[in-house]
Amino acid sequence: MPATAVVRSAAHDLRAAGVDSAVVEAQLICAHVLGIDRSALPLADAVDASGLAEIDRMVAARIADRTPIQYLLGRAVSGRLDLAVGPGVFIPRPETELLVEDALAALPAPGDGPGPVVVDLCAGSGTLALEIAHARPDARVHAVELHDQALDWLRRNAAERAAAGDTPLVVHSGDATDPGILAELRGRVDAVVSNPPYIPRTDDLPAEVLGHEPATALFGGVDGLAVITPLVGVAAGLLAPGGHLAVEHDEETGASVASVVEAQGRFGTVEQHTDLAGRPRFVTATRLGDRDDDDELDPTVRKGTTR
Numbered sequence: 452m453p454a455t456a457v458v459r460s461a462a463h464d465l466r467a468a469g470v471d472s473a474v475v476e477a478q479l480i481c482a483h484v485l486g487i488d489r490s491a492l493p494l495a496d497a498v499d500a501s502g503l504a505e506i507d508r509m510v511a512a513r514i515a516d517r518t519p520i521q522y523l524l525g526r527a528v529s530g531r532l533d534l535a536v537g538p539g540v541f542i543p544r545p546e547t548e549l550l551v552e553d554a555l556a557a558l559p560a561p562g563d564g565p566g567p568v569v570v571d572l573c574a575g576s577g578t579l580a581l582e583i584a585h586a587r588p589d590a591r592v593h594a595v596e597l598h599d600q601a602l603d604w605l606r607r608n609a610a611e612r613a614a615a616g617d618t619p620l621v622v623h624s625g626d627a628t629d630p631g632i633l634a635e636l637r638g639r640v641d642a643v644v645s646n647p648p649y650i651p652r653t654d655d656l657p658a659e660v661l662g663h664e665p666a667t668a669l670f671g672g673v674d675g676l677a678v679i680t681p682l683v684g685v686a687a688g689l690l691a692p693g694g695h696l697a698v699e700h701d702e703e704t705g706a707s708v709a710s711v712v713e714a715q716g717r718f719g720t721v722e723q724h725t726d727l728a729g730r731p732r733f734v735t736a737t738r739l740g741d742r743d744d745d746d747e748l749d750p751t752v753r754k755g756t757t758r
């Protein structure tokens with residue numbers, strides 16, 4: 452069967468099932484199975500029986516239980532990068548790109564002394580950390596993730612990007628809300644970036660999200676602040692004076708997150724930012740103070756493990 456006819460048929464089935472972007476998804480599935488770029492489909496060879504069976508299987512999975520297209524393809528485009536994703540890891544979203552751009556603009560310029568130290572708390576697939584490491588090869592980028600399945604994807608993506616020539620990440624298995632995490636970096640970090648779990652608890656999410664992405668990646672307690680609040684304290688401990696904090700949040704919680712950062716007491720210049728659709732999306736702030744003004748780290752707090 453000609454590839455273009457296969458695309459038409461798959462797009463028809465997807466559209467009939469209410470899938471948005473049915474044509475693009477049909478193209479992506481067919482191109483994936485044929486091992487070619489989507490743009491090459493019009494000139495592709497006919498699809499053989501095993502190819503047709505695989506395309507049918509993927510279209511059926513997309514329709515039957517709304518498996519995200521990125522999980523079916525095993526990849527997600529993330530800014531300038533193409534990352535491996537699948538069950539157990541949050542799929543990077545385009546709106547997070549603006550936070551990456553903001554953090555890159557806040558880093559000290561290359562060439563002046565040692566490269567910057569950056570920490571990504573709640574790293575998931577590694578999108579923030581890997582984008583920054585890609586754009587700033589002189590940076591030492593640390594990525595912290597708590598959950599084992601997400602850690603597996605993070606390590607896989609970190610290894611892929613390192614093999615492609617990017618500066619390797621330092622991956623840490625640990626809790627981003629633990630005051631003792633990354634104790635060795637305390638007061639030395641130039642930027643902390645985070646896209647943590649932040650959705651206020653709800654059942655009102657698309658089936659692709661609710662039925663497939665891990666709840667531990669999505670929800671931040673009843674008010675969406677359960678992870679963000681302690682994480683802001685951790686960031687205050689890690690950042691050097693003048694260091695930059697950028698935290699993504701739910702579109703309903705921008706003012707609350709700004710209040711959390713202000714109430715933490717060690718940040719100034721707290722600003723709210725919108726995404727390209729004009730929705731409140733992330734908060735930034737600058738770490739106040741002198742290098743020596745930190746409270747001593749409580750020696751009884753658990754130190755995060757580094758694998």
Ligand SMILES: C[S@@+](CC[C@H](N)C(=O)[O-])C[C@H]1O[C@@H](n2cnc3c(N)ncnc32)[C@H](O)[C@@H]1O
Pocket residue numbers: 540541542543544547572573574575576577578579595596597598601625626627628645646647648649667668669678
């Ligand atoms: C919304 S996802 C974002 C992942 C990634 N930063 C991105 O933008 O695609 C949040 C991530 O935080 C992780 N996570 C949740 N609680 C955590 C905690 N206390 N410490 C570290 N990571 C945590 C989840 O497993 C998930 O990978």
